[in-house]
Amino acid sequence: MLKEERKKELKNQIFLKSIELFKEYGYENVTVEKIASSCGIAKGTFFNYFPKKEHVLLYLGNSQDDLLQDIAQKYQHLKIKQQLLNIFKELISVYLNNSDLFKLTISETIRSAFKNESTNINIFEETLTDLIENAKKNNTINTHFASGTISSVLVGIYFNTLVNWSVNNEKNESIITIFEKQFEVVWEGIE
Amino acid sequence: MLKEERKKELKNQIFLKSIELFKEYGYENVTVEKIASSCGIAKGTFFNYFPKKEHVLLYLGNSQDDLLQDIAQKYQHLKIKQQLLNIFKELISVYLNNSDLFKLTISETIRSAFKNESTNINIFEETLTDLIENAKKNNTINTHFASGTISSVLVGIYFNTLVNWSVNNEKNESIITIFEKQFEVVWEGIE
DNA sequence: ACGATAAAATGACCACAGTCATAAATTGAC
DNA sequence: GTCAATTTATGACTGTGGTCATTTTATCGT
Known part of the structure; x- marks a missing residue:
């Protein structure tokens, strides 16, 4: 039709x-x-x-999920840690190119998650979960934690980094650095 | 006056x-x-x-920061890991008592952080940072990571847990369980 | 090609957040 | 106690997101 x-x-x-x-x-x-x-x-x-004006932003958020797929593809050959790091770095750099718009997009994405109006974040997490699950199968990662939980944690620090950076961008520590530090904590463990 | x-x-x-x-x-x-x-x-x-209607919610968020101080006090005698876990568990249970309202409060808090209109999250992080810093001084924690970074990560998974739970509360895994799992990952390290 | 039915477009309309010029109240100086 | 200056209260007004009854357009069977 x-x-x-x-x-x-x-x-x-x-x-x-x-x-x-x-x-x-x-x-x-x-x-x-x-x-x-x-x-x-x-x-x-x-x-x-679009049922509401802000749904345009959610639609943009969806397109980010597609982008994630492409990016993930690109770093397939790397070891899982580098792969994940590169993926996040690339997402962050996309974010930086239009931070004003993406701030709103992410705000709305989070808000819609709370309202159960969107599955954006879910898809994000699922993609990463698959990635980690594969790494497990190929024995390129050695962890006893569930892939889904790890994925959640990573998404958590990713969003948190974006928020952190917005708040603290007076001290002009690069957003990438902020993320890398948090990633390192999660990878190594606090103690 | x-x-x-x-x-x-x-x-x-x-x-x-x-x-x-x-x-x-x-x-x-x-x-x-x-x-x-x-x-x-x-x-x-x-x-x-209140300059905007939603600032009432941010004000509520502020009162949560005060609550955090009180709760933190309560678990002072515990070891840092248990102390942190208990703090978060208690915050979560407060959240559960009025989840509809707190969903909005947290959405708005995050949104206002992106807009640089509020320092709510900052205060949250600073309180935890102090806690961890103290533990370092007393040698009750053994880590080479900066207290601020650790605190950020914890706040990240805390908020992320709340979002996750909103999205997935059909599979009725308890929100506390979700948090504990993520906390464990962060504490132990992914691999 | 026509008429019936369904899908999509329209813009007048409404509700409500937020503004602002004006009015009321409070303060402090004498 | 009086007056001027400042602070606070007020509600008519405005702009915009979102609705909905009506109109226009597309679809399809005959």
Whole structure:
């Protein structure tokens, strides 16, 4: 059915235009009305594609999950620790390229997780879980902890790093450094 | 000056009434107008005390920081690992008593951290940092990692546990169990 | 090609957070 | 006690997110 195709295209157009406007003017300064008119549609139509304005951000979050898949692929040949570190470093650098927008995206992702409105974080964790599970099968990791738990911990420090950095970016310690330190603690254990 | 005293009292009254209403009807279903009239003030007055509706939640978050101080006191005599575990367990149980409200509070706390509008999380981390620093001084902990980094990691998995639990509470694994598992990973190290 | 049915678009409308010019109350100096 | 200055309270007003009854467009069987 062609209809489905057109719907997807329009949704994508709304998404791209929204992000473009958010980047230029800031999320709060872009009204849904403005997005709609930029796409040549009426305001009500926007809500046929995204139930709330912030769902555009969640959609962006989803695309990050796809990105994660690609990145993970890229470092497959490395040992698990380096693989994980590189993945996170790359995610962070993407984050840095548009930190204003991603701050909001991550805020919304977390918020929607609390509201059970999105499975974004779940997918993130599952991807990492698979990665670790594979490493276990190939005996390239030696741990007695469940892959899912490890994955949770890593995601936890990842998000925490982003928050930390936002708060403390006066002391201009690089965000990568902050992450690496936390990663090292988790890898080695506190004591 | 008495004025200051009265201002604090009114702010506190607004705060308490707000929380009461939020608990009864849910945050979204309580209008600022409703809060104001319940306090016998005009809507505009509310905004003289809290710049945004959500700042009531941040204020609640602050009171959690005070609570943390008290709890920390209580477990002073224990070894650092048990001390930390007990602190987090107790925080989690407070969370469970009003999870709907605290979900929003934590969402807003994280969001405000991203916006640099609040130092809530910082205070949380600093308190834990002090705790760990003390343990180092007393040689009751043996680690070569910086106290601040350890504290960050712990806060990270704490928040992450709360998020995880919200998402996965169909599989009714207890939130305490989820936290303990993650804590164990961090304490022992992944491999 | 026509009519019936379903899907999608529309924009007037509403609710509510937050603003702001004005009014009331409080303070302190004399 | 009076007045000026400052602080606090007020509620009409505004802007925007989101809704919904209505209209327009697409689909499909005949």
